[in-house]
Amino acid sequence: MHLDSIVNLLTSPLELDSGAELQQIQGGVINQTFKLTDKARSFAVKWIADDAFSGINRFHQFVLQEQLAHRNIAPMPVWLSDDGRLWVESWCEPKPLSANATEQITALANGLSTIHSQPITARPLELFERLKHYLKVAQIPSDDPLAQRTNELSKRLHPGSDDSALTLCHNDLALAHILDSAAPVIVDWEYAAMGNRYFDIASAIVINNLSEDQSDSLCSLYAEAAKLDHDHVVHNVNQQVEMVKLTNTLWQRALEHTSEAQLAPPIVY
Incomplete structure (x- = not known):
């Protein structure tokens, strides 16, 4: 990773000082996250894979x-490169999340219900x-079991007339994406x-590898916060877990067919 290259790319649009420093925070396969410090200013910088x-x-x-930043639920975005691969937003210092599993589930339920209640249309x-x-x-052919499974689920789980599901x-x-669980x-x-x-x-259940009991607790807390019927939430979430796992599998297969050139930041002098 050439940290100087990213600083060079951002020097002009952010009017950086010569002493600006970039520190890698997270190095994923697709998104790589950095903290950029420039005197009294701090930014979160993300390098994102090719669209x-x-x-x-x-x-x-x-x-x-x-829009989300104006509602205080997300950091304010500052700058985006023309190709959409370099993203800068204001830095928000994370508040440590409790190590208590029950409090973590509560944070997830609160986060989800807050997101779903936002009066924003995207x-x-x-x-x-x-x-x-x-x-x-x-490059998965139509006769592959994964393609057939996708078609089967698309028919079975196609959005119906339940407008309350759309948020x-x-x-x-x-x-790790919850910087402040209270807000x-x-x-x-x-x-x-x-x-x-x-x-x-x-x-959220799949990403956080929640157990069955934890998943049930999340659904219960969410149903209460969103004022929805508990059994209705559990039934629909259980259906969608299957779709989430399929989505993750196809995402991984697509990643395997993506060149390193599409994923790596360029060297800029």
């Missing part, structure tokens, strides 16, 4: 996060189009969209 892989319009996500997730995109990138969703709510303040909105609230809850 040919992700299928996400970063400009739309930038505008969405601006672009739709269009999940099945996203899955088709992953199938194409991964703003995060779609990647790991506990809450949440980061990593790359996959946020209008979608099925139960898919969002199921995503």
Whole structure:
């Protein structure tokens, strides 16, 4: 990782001082996160994989996060490169999340219910189009069991007339993405969209590797916060867990067919 290259890319748009420093915070396969310090200013900087892989319009996500920041649920985005691969937002110092499992589940339920109650309309997730995109990138033929499974689930779990299921969703709510559980303040909105609230809850269950008891507790706390019937929430979340696991599998297969050039930041002198 060439940290100087990222600083060089940001020097002009952010008017950085010659002593600006970049520290890597998290090094994922797709997103790499850094803390940029420039005198009294601090920013979170993210390098994101090529959109040919992700299928996400970063400009739309930038505008969405601006709205969320004005509602104090997300950091304010500051700058986005023309190709959408370099993202800068204001730095929010994380408050340590409790190590107590019960309090962590409460934080997830609070975060999800807060997100889903936001009076913000974003672009739709269009999940099945996203899955088709992953199938194409991964070069999976139509007669492959994964492709057939995608078609089967798309018919069985196609959105129906339950308008109450449609909300703003995060779609990647790991506990590490909750910087402040009390407010809450949440980061990593790359996959946020209008979608099925139960898919969002199921995503949180799978991402955080919750046990069956923890999943039940999350559904109970969420149902209470969102004023929804408990059994209705549990039934719909259990259905969507299957879809979340399929989505993750196809995402991984697509990643395996993505070149390193699409994932790595360039060297800029």
